[in-house]
Every structure is written in C-alpha cells, then in structure tokens.
Amino acid sequence: MTFIGRADDLAFLQDCYEDPKAQLVVLYGRRRIGKTETLSHFTQGKPCLFFSAQMATKEEQLAEFSRRMFEEGAPAAAYLDRYADWRTALVELTKLPPPADGGRRLVVIDEFPYLVKSDPSLPSVLQNLWDHTLRHANLMIVLCGSAMSFIEKEILSEKAPLYGRATGVLKMLPMPYWDAVRFFPDYSPEEKAIAYAVLGGVPQYLATFDPDRPLDWNIKRHILRRGAALYSEPEFLMREEFRETAKYNTVIRAIALGDTKINDIATHTLIPATALGFYLSGLMETGIVEREFPVTAAVGEQAKGTRGLYRLRDDFFAFWYSFVYPNRSELESGDVDGVYEEVVRPNLHAFAAHAFERISADWLMLQSRSKALPYRLNRCGRWWDRTDEMDVVALDRTSRKTVVGECKFRSAPMDVPVLDRLHMRAMKLDADERMYVLFSLNGFTARLERMADADDTVRLVDIDELMTAQG
Structure with a gap:
C-alpha cells in the first residue's frame, strides 16, 4: 500500500539527519499510530541499522542486536559470537564501517522500552556513553517506543538518566482528517x-x-x-x-x-x-x-x-x-x-457529529496557516457558558478578532435561522471583528446562499470543500 501522510514528521526526521551534530531522537506514540512505518519510510535509501526489540530476556535481546551489528560489519564479529553487555554493544556503533556515500550512520531501535524492561540499567549505560563517546560520532540514533507513559516517565522526565540528552523529541499524533x-x-x-x-x-x-x-x-x-x-x-x-x-x-x-x-x-x-x-x-x-x-x-x-x-x-x-x-x-x-x-x-x-465539529475546526486552522482567512488564528475549539454554546470558535492572538462557526451533520440543508442564532450567540464574545462560517453535510438553502453572497463576513462550507482540503 502507498505510504500516506506524515509529511511534517518525515521533514523533522530529515532535518535531524542533515544536522552536522550527532543526534539522539526519541520518537514515541500510542500503538498503531504508524511509528514503525514512518521510520521505515524515512530510512529508505539511507545506511541504517534497524533493530526491532521484542519481549525477551536481556540475553536474547543482546544476541539479536549482536547479529544485526555483525551484519552491518561491526569489527567484533571477527572474535565474538555476541556482545557481553549493552555497553560493549553500543560503543561499537562508533566502529561500524562508514557509509559508502560518506554520510552519517543511522541507527533505529524500535520498541526501546522492551530493552529497558529486560535490563533497567540500559538508560544509564546509554546516558554515560552519549556523554563521553556517542555524541562525538557521526551518528543519528532514534529510540522508538509505544509505551507512552513509560517513555515520558522513564526516558524523558527530569529524574530519568537520559533527561536533557535527546536532541529531538517527536510525539507522533493521529493523522489529520485530510x-x-x-x-x-x-x-x-x-x-x-x-x-x-x-x-x-x-x-x-x-x-x-x-x-x-x-x-x-x-x-x-x-x-x-x-x-x-x-x-x-x-x-x-x-x-x-x-x-x-x-x-x-x-x-x-x-x-x-x-x-x-x-x-x-x-x-x-x-x-x-x-x-x-x-x-x-x-x-x-x-x-x-x-x-x-x-x-x-x-x-x-x-x-x-x-x-x-x-x-x-x-x-x-x-x-x-x-x-x-x-x-x-x-x-x-x-x-x-x-x-x-x-x-x-x-x-x-x-x-x-462530534468528529464533524473537529473536522471543521481543523479546516479553519488549515485555512489560517494557508493565509486564506482575513486574519491569522491562534487557537480554535468549542465555546459554551451556562445557557449557550458554539460548535467552533477561533481567535487571533489578541483575542479581538474571532471566527465563529456552526456545524450540522444532518440530512437537511442549513437555513437562515441557524445563522441568526449564531449572530446572537457571537455577541457574547468581546471582539472587534467577527466572521461567521457555517459547515453543513447537505448544503444550504437558496436564501441562505443569497444572504452569504451579500455579506462578506459570512462563509458557507459544504462537505465537498472539507473533504478536498489538502494539508
């Protein structure tokens, strides 16, 4: 299947790869989010040691990592069957043969938390090696993991051995709807x-x-x-x-x-x-x-x-x-x-209907980034008080300019009373400029379209326009 999306994530990884300094990147996110696929796509055409850890003992993990290192030409293959410990194995990364194109060596360790669970001393070992050896090498190391709470608490937190060592931290999020x-x-x-x-x-x-x-x-x-x-x-x-x-x-x-x-x-x-x-x-x-x-x-x-x-x-x-x-x-x-x-x-x-509201809000922010709106938006979400609510409200950085929206994921076309109610509710927001955007699954009545044509503060967005947006 053709690889889809992740342009921003791939661009971030490529920027790290092209940085002249050694890189230690932590990439994490929930399971099924596409971490391994993204890394596989990123490493295509690059000299890479890609190691996928499994739920196994320390000895089994070391044996498999040793095999991958020896396949990549690690010199210890001439006199070892496997590395004795992680310190010996990881320091050997600096001794791998340089890539033929003179570029940097890329090392990806997928499901890094599995390695730590089998040997809790590993983050401290890696921290010490990074401080004294690895950060001076022509390396980009990517530590990848799915156990989000583990990564944040045991790898990235202030009390963790690797705290402050990562040159990049990329938390992969769900894809945008487009x-x-x-x-x-x-x-x-x-x-x-x-x-x-x-x-x-x-x-x-x-x-x-x-x-x-x-x-x-x-x-x-x-x-x-x-x-x-x-x-x-x-x-x-x-x-x-x-x-x-x-x-x-x-x-x-x-x-x-x-x-x-x-x-x-x-x-x-x-x-x-x-x-x-x-x-x-x-x-x-x-x-x-x-x-x-x-x-x-x-x-x-x-x-x-x-x-x-x-x-x-x-x-x-x-x-x-x-x-x-x-x-x-x-x-x-x-x-x-x-x-x-x-x-x-x-x-x-x-x-x-709830997802449709979020789609509409994401579309608004996409339009803002594309400079397709009268002013640049700073934040977007729902709004409510004790008596009223609005599906989508977006504000500029000063909070004086706002876009308010109503979303209807229904079979009937949207009509003028919806806009009238939105006008009334929007008056509760203290703003100098207001723009009104109506999002509809099944279009709009002719009289609402005529009203929008005559008022440049009103915009109508149908499902076709939402679904053809490109990030």
Missing part, C-alpha cells in the same frame, strides 16, 4: 467523514478497512465481528497501559454515554470524585480522554484541578465504547447484522 480520508479515495465525502469519525487518524485502523467495500460492510466485518482485529483492540491497549482495566473501562464508558463533568462521572462509575483524578490523568496521558475548556478560558482557569469537561479524544475508542462494549452479548452470539441495523446505523450520524 490525510486519513485518503485511505478511502472512492468513498463519497459523507462516507469519508463517517469513516474518519469511526476510526480517527490511526493509520493501522484506517488500513484495516477495505476501500473497495462499502462502509457498512467494513464496520460489520472489521469492528463488530467477533475475532476481527478491531473487535478487541481497545481491550488489548487497555491491558497494556493500565492495571485496573475494569475501573478505566467504567470511566471511559461513562464519558462515552455523555457524562462529561467529574461529579457525573463519579455518580455513574461509583468511583469517588477525589479518586477519579488518578484514572482520568492516566487516560489523558495516553490520548484516550481530553479535558476541554471553552476556547476563551484563561490559562489560570485551565490549571485548576479537575475543572472542565471530559470527552473521549480517541475516535475509535468513542465508537467502540458506544456500540461494541454495551452490545458484547449480542455480538459474541454472532448477531452482527442485528446490532448494526438496530443500534449502529440509526445513531451513526449523531455519533459522527
């Missing part, structure tokens, strides 16, 4: 939006669907069917990241059902509000949950404990906990069609 929908070139714009709402921007999930098959077929075959790869994916990831998976499950399920405030989550889960912070922090660290504030909220307000609304940030987790988790009994018995027709299909558009 890259994700390229996995489905023949889907209609509406189907692309729904597929993105279901799978999010995780490349391996997107690649699981067959783009030549209908969307409903893919959902039933690859998510709802017992034994399919995505059927148990969230459970696998939860077990890998957390110990008390049952409690984390109840928290995610509560949020998926619409409990967004901490007291509501506590009531639903029977976990005391004072204890919920621990579980919510873990879920936020792994990118499953996010804490959301009105886009106009000050930094001080966002720093206050457990305030804000909690929402599922991971689209696939949101879909799975909305439709798979509560219907496991029927799905385990094989009633895939029944669950899809009676539960999934009737609620699919309502479910996709």
Whole structure:
C-alpha cells in the first residue's frame, strides 16, 4: 500500500539527519499510530541499522542486536559470537564501517522500552556513553517506543538518566482528517467523514478497512465481528497501559454515554470524585480522554484541578465504547447484522457529529496557516457558558478578532435561522471583528446562499470543500 501522510514528521526526521551534530531522537506514540512505518519510510535509501526489540530476556535481546551489528560489519564479529553487555554493544556503533556515500550512520531501535524492561540499567549505560563517546560520532540514533507513559516517565522526565540528552523529541499524533480520508479515495465525502469519525487518524485502523467495500460492510466485518482485529483492540491497549482495566473501562464508558463533568462521572462509575483524578490523568496521558475548556478560558482557569469537561479524544475508542462494549452479548452470539441495523446505523450520524465539529475546526486552522482567512488564528475549539454554546470558535492572538462557526451533520440543508442564532450567540464574545462560517453535510438553502453572497463576513462550507482540503 502507498505510504500516506506524515509529511511534517518525515521533514523533522530529515532535518535531524542533515544536522552536522550527532543526534539522539526519541520518537514515541500510542500503538498503531504508524511509528514503525514512518521510520521505515524515512530510512529508505539511507545506511541504517534497524533493530526491532521484542519481549525477551536481556540475553536474547543482546544476541539479536549482536547479529544485526555483525551484519552491518561491526569489527567484533571477527572474535565474538555476541556482545557481553549493552555497553560493549553500543560503543561499537562508533566502529561500524562508514557509509559508502560518506554520510552519517543511522541507527533505529524500535520498541526501546522492551530493552529497558529486560535490563533497567540500559538508560544509564546509554546516558554515560552519549556523554563521553556517542555524541562525538557521526551518528543519528532514534529510540522508538509505544509505551507512552513509560517513555515520558522513564526516558524523558527530569529524574530519568537520559533527561536533557535527546536532541529531538517527536510525539507522533493521529493523522489529520485530510490525510486519513485518503485511505478511502472512492468513498463519497459523507462516507469519508463517517469513516474518519469511526476510526480517527490511526493509520493501522484506517488500513484495516477495505476501500473497495462499502462502509457498512467494513464496520460489520472489521469492528463488530467477533475475532476481527478491531473487535478487541481497545481491550488489548487497555491491558497494556493500565492495571485496573475494569475501573478505566467504567470511566471511559461513562464519558462515552455523555457524562462529561467529574461529579457525573463519579455518580455513574461509583468511583469517588477525589479518586477519579488518578484514572482520568492516566487516560489523558495516553490520548484516550481530553479535558476541554471553552476556547476563551484563561490559562489560570485551565490549571485548576479537575475543572472542565471530559470527552473521549480517541475516535475509535468513542465508537467502540458506544456500540461494541454495551452490545458484547449480542455480538459474541454472532448477531452482527442485528446490532448494526438496530443500534449502529440509526445513531451513526449523531455519533459522527462530534468528529464533524473537529473536522471543521481543523479546516479553519488549515485555512489560517494557508493565509486564506482575513486574519491569522491562534487557537480554535468549542465555546459554551451556562445557557449557550458554539460548535467552533477561533481567535487571533489578541483575542479581538474571532471566527465563529456552526456545524450540522444532518440530512437537511442549513437555513437562515441557524445563522441568526449564531449572530446572537457571537455577541457574547468581546471582539472587534467577527466572521461567521457555517459547515453543513447537505448544503444550504437558496436564501441562505443569497444572504452569504451579500455579506462578506459570512462563509458557507459544504462537505465537498472539507473533504478536498489538502494539508
């Protein structure tokens, strides 16, 4: 399959590669996010030692690393069967034959946390070698890992041996929607939006669907069917990241059902509000949950404990906990069609509405970066107070210029009353300039189009324009 997206990540890695100084890059992100594929694409045509660690003992890891080093021409191959320890093995990186083109040697260690778990002294060994030897060599070393909390706490934190040694830290994020929908070139714009709402921007999930098959077929075959790869994916990831998976499950399920405030989550889960912070922090660290504030909220307000609304940030987790988790009994018995027709299909558009809001917000920021708007935007998100809310609000750096938007992922075209309500709500924002953008799945009525044509502060954006955007 053709490699899709990741232009910014690849550009960052290439800049590191071309830097004349030795490089120690930490690249990490959740499983299935495309780290290995991106690194494989980056290393094409470059002299590279690519070592993929496994769940194994220290001795087994060293034996496999030794084999890869000897294949690359490490001189110790003449008198060793394998290296005795990691210090001996890693210092030998400086003795590998120089690339034929005179360039630098690239070393990628994939799933580095597996090596550390089998030998906890490894980060200290690497830190010492980097300080005294490796940082003077013509090397670029990439340490890659999927255990996000482990990487952040054991590799990047202030107390970790390698703290301050990394010359680059790249946390890989889900793909933006304009890259994700390229996995489905023949889907209609509406189907692309729904597929993105279901799978999010995780490349391996997107690649699981067959783009030549209908969307409903893919959902039933690859998510709802017992034994399919995505059927148990969230459970696998939860077990890998957390110990008390049952409690984390109840928290995610509560949020998926619409409990967004901490007291509501506590009531639903029977976990005391004072204890919920621990579980919510873990879920936020792994990118499953996010804490959301009105886009106009000050930094001080966002720093206050457990305030804000909690929402599922991971689209696939949101879909799975909305439709798979509560219907496991029927799905385990094989009633895939029944669950899809009676539960999934009737609620699919309502479910996709949240992702449509985020698509619209991402499109606005893309337009801003492309200088296609009257002013450059600084931040974008939802806005709400006690009585009103707006789907999309974006502000410039001064917060005096704003773009407000309404999103409708519905079958009916958007009409003038929607714009009228948006005008009224926007008056609650203290701004000198306002622009109004309406995002619609099924277009706009003729009278709304005429009104927009006569008012240069109003812009109408349909699903076709959203789905043809290019980052």
